[in-house]
Amino acid sequence: MAVYVGRWDCTSCGNIGNLGPNLHCEKCGSPRPENVKFYMASDQEVLDKKKIAQAKAGSDWVCAFCNSQNHATQNTCNSCGASKNDSEKKLKEKDYNINDIPTNSQKTPTYSPPKKSLKKSKLKIGCLYLPALIVSLSIIFLILTFAFTTPIKVEVVGTHWERKIEIERYLLLTENGWSIPPGGQLISQHKAIHHYNQIQTGTVTKTRNIHVKVGTETYVCGKRDLGNGYFEDRYCTRDIYETRTETYEEPVYKQIPVYKTEYTYKIWRWKKANPLKEKGNDFKPKWPVISGNKIRAIDSIEKYSI
Ligand SMILES: [Zn+2]
Numbered sequence: 001m002a003v004y005v006g007r008w009d010c011t012s013c014g015n016i017g018n019l020g021p022n023l024h025c026e027k028c029g030s031p032r033p034e035n036v037k038f039y040m041a042s043d044q045e046v047l048d049k050k051k052i053a054q055a056k057a058g059s060d061w062v063c064a065f066c067n068s069q070n071h072a073t074q075n076t077c078n079s080c081g082a083s084k085n086d087s088e089k090k091l092k093e094k095d096y097n098i099n100d101i102p103t104n105s106q107k108t109p110t111y112s113p114p115k116k117s118l119k120k121s122k123l124k125i126g127c128l129y130l131p132a133l134i135v136s137l138s139i140i141f142l143i144l145t146f147a148f149t150t151p152i153k154v155e156v157v158g159t160h161w162e163r164k165i166e167i168e169r170y171l172l173l174t175e176n177g178w179s180i181p182p183g184g185q186l187i188s189q190h191k192a193i194h195h196y197n198q199i200q201t202g203t204v205t206k207t208r209n210i211h212v213k214v215g216t217e218t219y220v221c222g223k224r225d226l227g228n229g230y231f232e233d234r235y236c237t238r239d240i241y242e243t244r245t246e247t248y249e250e251p252v253y254k255q256i257p258v259y260k261t262e263y264t265y266k267i268w269r270w271k272k273a274n275p276l277k278e279k280g281n282d283f284k285p286k287w288p289v290i291s292g293n294k295i296r297a298i299d300s301i302e303k304y305s306i
């Protein structure tokens with residue numbers, strides 16, 4: 001597992017890039033801040049065995065008495081000499097995905113809410129008042145118009161009427177079917193294809209590509225901030241697939257027609273026909289006349305216009 005040296009920025013003097021494991025700023029000597037953010041400035045691997053051992057010893061601990069940070073290998077506080085056993089607080093380890101590894105201290109910019117413009121709010125009020133003004137002026141105009149309107153005499157000079165009846169006629173029809181309904185009179189009959197039956201006649205050999213899991217592999221999927229100024233590679237595993245060609249048998253089918261007797265017959269049925277209409281320009285509307293027993297009304301519609 002490859003190990004890397006992290007960096008941190010001093011919040012007291014602004015010095016950028018103090019070496020991760022350093023407990024004090026290289027420029028001003030201030031202690032490493034409690035909320036220190038380690039980042040990776042380069043991918044250069046640590047090869048020194050002593051440093052690797054330090055990286056793997058665990059995260060740094062924070063003294064319960066003076067708040068100083070100490071390496072995991074130290075059993076007493078650097079600053080006040082208190083025992084490591086009396087302190088429970090440690091710097092946290094953090095896992096990063098390959099695209100999220102910090103490369104600088106990434107200080108989040110302080111948020112400042114946008115200033116409200118006075119001009120804009122005045123404009124808004126104007127926008128609200130203008131439609132209200134138009135509406136009230138329109139109402140006043142309408143009231144004045146009605147108040148001064150004199151009644152007009154209306155004389156009807158013509159009219160138009162239309163009356164329509166939707167009808168059905170009783171007709172002798174020729175139809176085809178697999179059976180003769182009640183009242184039908186047979187004309188002729190013949191054999192016809194009613195449906196097909198699917199029968200398997202054999203198989204055909206075909207090939208297809210399939211993905212087969214052939215094993216797993218381990219790969220570097222990110223970095224771990226070890227909480228002591230060092231980073232190390234994070235490993236993940238994934239399945240390895242291979243594309244293989246396999247042969248398989250596909251069934252072959254044949255369509256076998258099934259015949260039945262089809263009948264041609266005559267039958268009396270009610271069928272929708274052209275509607276009957278009457279129209280005129282007088283004041284005496286009348287309905288179209290329906291006569292005979294082979295015709296019947298199903299709906300009636302009337303229209304008038306002046
Ligand atoms: Zn500093």
Ligand SMILES: [Zn+2]
Pocket residue numbers: 063064065066067068077078079080081082
């Ligand atoms: Zn201490």
